Amino acid sequence: MTMIDTTSYTLISEAIKTEAKRILTDGTVTAVVGYAAARRKGSVQPIVITTPEDADKLLFSKGAVNNLAVYLTKAKKEIPKTGRIGIVVKGCDLKALVGLMGESQLKRENLYLIGIPCSGVLGSIIQPDTELTEDTIAPKCLECDVHMPTGCDFIPQGAPITPELEKKYAAEIARLEALTPAERWSYWKEQFSKCIKCYACRQVCPFCFCEQCLCDRNKPQMVESTPRPAGNFAWHVIRAMHLAGRCAGCAECERVCPMDIPLNLLNRKMAKELKELYDHEAGLEINEKGPLSMFNEKDDQSFIK
Amino acid sequence: MSRIGVFVCHCGENISRTVDVERVARAAEKISGVAYACDYKYMCSDPGQNLLKKAVSEHNLDGIVVAACSPRMHEKTFRKAADAAGLNPYLVEMANIREHCSWVHEDKEEATAKATEIVTMLVERVKMNRKLQPITVPVTKRALIIGGGIAGIQAALDIADCGHQVVLVERDPSIGGHMAQLSETFPTLDCSQCIMTPKMVDAANHPNITLHTYSEVENVEGYIGNFQVTIRKKARSVDMDKCTGCGVCMAKCPQKKIPNAFDKNLGMRSAIYVPFPQAVPNTPVIDRENCTWFKSGKCGVCQKVCGPGAVDFTQEDQLIVESIGAIVVATGFELYSINEKPKGSAIKGYGEFGHGKIPDVIDGMTFERLASASGPTGGKIVRPSDGKEPKQIVFVQCVGSRAREKGISYCSKICCMYTAKHTMLYHHKVHDGQAYVFFMDARTPGKGYDEFWRRSIEEEQAVYIRGAVSRLYEKGDKIVVMGSDISLGIQVEIEADMVVLATAVQPRTGAELLAQKLGISYDGYNFYSEAHAKLRPVECATAGVYLAGACQGPKDIPDTVSQASAAAAKVMTLFSKDKLEREPIVAKVREAGCVACFYCKKVCPYGAVEEKEIRDRQGNLIKVVAYVNPGVCGGCGTCQATCPSKSVELDGYTDEQIIAQIEAL
Numbered sequence: 001m002t003m004i005d006t007t008s009y010t011l012i013s014e015a016i017k018t019e020a021k022r023i024l025t026d027g028t029v030t031a032v033v034g035y036a037a038a039r040r041k042g043s044v045q046p047i048v049i050t051t052p053e054d055a056d057k058l059l060f061s062k063g064a065v066n067n068l069a070v071y072l073t074k075a076k077k078e079i080p081k082t083g084r085i086g087i088v089v090k091g092c093d094l095k096a097l098v099g100l101m102g103e104s105q106l107k108r109e110n111l112y113l114i115g116i117p118c119s120g121v122l123g124s125i126i127q128p129d130t131e132l133t134e135d136t137i138a139p140k141c142l143e144c145d146v147h148m149p150t151g152c153d154f155i156p157q158g159a160p161i162t163p164e165l166e167k168k169y170a171a172e173i174a175r176l177e178a179l180t181p182a183e184r185w186s187y188w189k190e191q192f193s194k195c196i197k198c199y200a201c202r203q204v205c206p207f208c209f210c211e212q213c214l215c216d217r218n219k220p221q222m223v224e225s226t227p228r229p230a231g232n233f234a235w236h237v238i239r240a241m242h243l244a245g246r247c248a249g250c251a252e253c254e255r256v257c258p259m260d261i262p263l264n265l266l267n268r269k270m271a272k273e274l275k276e277l278y279d280h281e282a283g284l285e286i287n288e289k290g291p292l293s294m295f296n297e298k299d300d301q302s303f304i305k
Numbered sequence: 306m307s308r309i310g311v312f313v314c315h316c317g318e319n320i321s322r323t324v325d326v327e328r329v330a331r332a333a334e335k336i337s338g339v340a341y342a343c344d345y346k347y348m349c350s351d352p353g354q355n356l357l358k359k360a361v362s363e364h365n366l367d368g369i370v371v372a373a374c375s376p377r378m379h380e381k382t383f384r385k386a387a388d389a390a391g392l393n394p395y396l397v398e399m400a401n402i403r404e405h406c407s408w409v410h411e412d413k414e415e416a417t418a419k420a421t422e423i424v425t426m427l428v429e430r431v432k433m434n435r436k437l438q439p440i441t442v443p444v445t446k447r448a449l450i451i452g453g454g455i456a457g458i459q460a461a462l463d464i465a466d467c468g469h470q471v472v473l474v475e476r477d478p479s480i481g482g483h484m485a486q487l488s489e490t491f492p493t494l495d496c497s498q499c500i501m502t503p504k505m506v507d508a509a510n511h512p513n514i515t516l517h518t519y520s521e522v523e524n525v526e527g528y529i530g531n532f533q534v535t536i537r538k539k540a541r542s543v544d545m546d547k548c549t550g551c552g553v554c555m556a557k558c559p560q561k562k563i564p565n566a567f568d569k570n571l572g573m574r575s576a577i578y579v580p581f582p583q584a585v586p587n588t589p590v591i592d593r594e595n596c597t598w599f600k601s602g603k604c605g606v607c608q609k610v611c612g613p614g615a616v617d618f619t620q621e622d623q624l625i626v627e628s629i630g631a632i633v634v635a636t637g638f639e640l641y642s643i644n645e646k647p648k649g650s651a652i653k654g655y656g657e658f659g660h661g662k663i664p665d666v667i668d669g670m671t672f673e674r675l676a677s678a679s680g681p682t683g684g685k686i687v688r689p690s691d692g693k694e695p696k697q698i699v700f701v702q703c704v705g706s707r708a709r710e711k712g713i714s715y716c717s718k719i720c721c722m723y724t725a726k727h728t729m730l731y732h733h734k735v736h737d738g739q740a741y742v743f744f745m746d747a748r749t750p751g752k753g754y755d756e757f758w759r760r761s762i763e764e765e766q767a768v769y770i771r772g773a774v775s776r777l778y779e780k781g782d783k784i785v786v787m788g789s790d791i792s793l794g795i796q797v798e799i800e801a802d803m804v805v806l807a808t809a810v811q812p813r814t815g816a817e818l819l820a821q822k823l824g825i826s827y828d829g830y831n832f833y834s835e836a837h838a839k840l841r842p843v844e845c846a847t848a849g850v851y852l853a854g855a856c857q858g859p860k861d862i863p864d865t866v867s868q869a870s871a872a873a874a875k876v877m878t879l880f881s882k883d884k885l886e887r888e889p890i891v892a893k894v895r896e897a898g899c900v901a902c903f904y905c906k907k908v909c910p911y912g913a914v915e916e917k918e919i920r921d922r923q924g925n926l927i928k929v930v931a932y933v934n935p936g937v938c939g940g941c942g943t944c945q946a947t948c949p950s951k952s953v954e955l956d957g958y959t960d961e962q963i964i965a966q967i968e969a970l
Contacts (some may be wrong), residue, residue: 210949211900214949293908
């Protein structure tokens with residue numbers, strides 16, 4: 001079993017503390033969104049600090065799974081209104097921020113980005129004190145191409161250690177693509193039938209920032225709201241379509257799903273389609289227009305028959 | 306409870322042949338909310354409309370469904386009728402049971418059932434229609450004409466004579482376009498320059514016309530009555546205010562061996578030049594690619610010899626913004642370069658004709674320059690290769706045109722006539738020469754056209770051979786034309802001194818880019834599309850943009866001038882009012898749901914979406930939302946389809962209405 005070395009996270013944590021203290025003291029930012037230790041040993045929780053004294057609470061560890069982008073748009077909507085905000089970001093989280101900038105939800109100049117040279121985080125934090133290995137690491141980290149985030153205001157010293165490991169999503173997508181449409185249909189039908197419509201996936205997703213989700217509307221009712229098969233299917237298809245070309249794969253939806261529906265697998269499949277059809281990858285640059293809100297004569301039109 | 310009237314039209318037999326219209330009307334009566342239903346032979350006729358008007362008052366109707374043709378055809382007609390009867394016109398909807406039903410089905414039973422369902426759906430939609438009032442927007446009474454050929458000049462003069470301001474933009478250094486290049490014109494053989502140049506001068510001197518030559522349209526924003534057009538005035542390197550047009554600079558310029566595109570590269574020009582002596586304006590431009598000063602920083606002779614000091618090497622492109630109310634597109638055509646296979650196009654080229662390789666195989670426009678008194682040979686018809694007079698000349702018709710297998714299926718319309726003209730011009734200038742024409746059939750439907758063509762055969766001794774040409778090749782100083790004569794059923798070979806190809810008329814290269822700037826549609830060949838082939842032939846589907854001339858399709862001069870005047874008339878109709886009424890079917894934002902992702906703004910083809918700040922009474926910013934400017938919105942509904950939270954809706958097409966329609970099935 002391959003172990004992944006995360007000793008550099010201690011030094012990174014120290015650097016975050018120093019930098020957060022500095023930017024809060026000199027007034028660069030009014031608040032910093034980051035990670036702090038939680039109650040159980042090794043577990044980590046998001047935190048918003050507003051005073052230099054609190055900077056000592058910040059840290060980064062293999063348990064820092066959360067995508068903090070959601071605290072800028074939905075979970076703590078009042079924070080960005082206070083002024084420029086510092087935020088601790090892994091490469092995957094940064095992609096979400098870049099996407100949100102393209103959708104007019106955030107402005108780069110209002111953020112102070114503290115990028116993390118990240119070797120990976122845990123897939124599950126049910127047992128936060130486990131070692132980071134090829135089995136416990138989050139599947140998204142196996143396909144990560146942004147261990148070292150770029151374009152940040154501050155990046156602590158440290159080189160991410162990234163052993164070559166099997167790409168689980170790619171393998172699973174290949175497996176599903178080899179199935180017949182009927183088999184694929186029944187696979188997803190089974191997966192979606194588990195859904196209890198708790199909407200945790202919606203709650204945690206930085207891109208589900210609508211104040212009134214169309215799936216909650218009742219005049220007219222677009223999607224059946226009870227957790228029955230037809231409504232479940234509609235919800236997940238709408239979710240996948242709305243995220244196509246936007247989701248960069250922080251995989252928070254999949255992590256929080258209490259029913260273990262492979263939501264990021266669906267998102268990755270959509271991303272693959274976008275890459276093949278339009279050579280588009282979400283989160284790499286601030287795009288004014290994504291490929292799905294634009295028509296180009298060179299676009300693939302083979303689907304029109 | 307709604308009180309809706311349903312009016313089912315027979316459309317003569319167009320609908321009633323396949324749809325039992327009476328049964329549709331009887332079924333409609335039973336739909337909840339329908340107060341009255343009837344059928345009539347021609348609902349759009351005067352008695353049909355009266356039927357509708359009478360029913361509105363008799364049955365106290367609050368909504369109308371007309372089950373007939375496409376809304377594109379008669380929605381306006383019935384809305385007007387309802388308005389006359391005192392019902393808000395936007396409570397009228399069309400149920401299309403012709404294009405969507407009777408025309409595409411054969412089984413009467415099934416078609417009747419489908420027609421009933423279409424009517425039912427529309428009844429549900431009308432129930433939720435709101436009364437709408439027309440939107441008024443101001444009109445800037447200033448027209449932009451793009452292209453300074455005969456079409457653009459004619460439209461500009463007509464509009465300017467009516468007292469309105471006109472901005473005429475021409476890409477080349479001079480206005481005049483193709484017509485200035487022609488020698489004589491059919492069917493009268495009067496000299497093209499003699500009728501064209503006075504018009505050019507009129508356009509330049511007209512107090513209401515602002516001329517921008519050597520300029521291009523860079524960007525177009527806004528909408529009918531209120532366009533903001535950015536024009537790029539390319540650096541001329543000569544100050545137009547100072548230049549007197551004396552021409553010393555051109556005489557002294559040491560670079561004199563540059564092929565002149567105006568003369569189809571047969572003649573030469575200097576690096577500082579006017580394309581032809583009668584150019585308007587008569588101000589030279591410096592061709593920076595070929596100018597020694599711009600290539601090496603030396604020379605500067607033109608600047609030294611210029612008396613008024615008009616030559617200015619430091620000039621830069623200038624961007625100017627004009628407020629415009631209406632746009633006439635008159636960008637014209639170009640001739641198909643048959644030796645080329647344009648990238649990404651279905652057009653295949655004619656390698657077998659050797660055009661571009663054999664110097665004495667030329668196209669029609671090159672022949673015009675040879676025959677023109679102001680051309681490079683002073684009107685002498687000679688071979689480009691050795692300057693000898695051709696004694697046998699072969700004209701080939703339909704090169705590119707009407708050749709589906711080569712990628713162009715349309716007829717270029719002007720070639721039959723101009724080739725007949727060419728044979729005459731040739732006969733007038735080379736008395737002992739012989740002209741042959743290979744043709745498919747002669748298309749001469751125009752006033753005096755057939756007589757003109759017959760004259761070329763009967764009086765001017767042109768020999769017409771019905772058949773195609775398969776190959777051209779050089780043999781000594783002759784060109785062998787291999788063709789067929791299908792009247793006799795034999796193969797023909799002619800040893801010619803010169804071959805003139807009537808190559809297809811094509812839109813300008815880059816026509817599609819201008820169309821994208823203007824937001825107008827174009828066909829597979831990049832010809833611009835009119836709003837309706839028969840009833841709206843000069844308007845674009847985009848309001849406020851009109852078409853004139855060959856940019857819409859191949860046209861001869863009389864047709865081009867007619868269309869230019871027609872486009873001018875449309876512009877003047879628009880300018881006759883101070884305010885413009887627009888359809889109120891526009892999108893509205895539900896601000897409570899809007900999260901300002903501005904996808905609507907990104908996809909809006911009209912640029913109608915703006916950012917709007919919502920503030921509380923103290924002026925604190927609550928949130929930013931999208932706002933649709935109703936004066937700009939074209940009512941396409943793209944924003945509605947794109948909005949992730951369904952917070953923008955088109956009046957008359959709300960999600961509720963669409964779902965009600967679906968649920969009615």
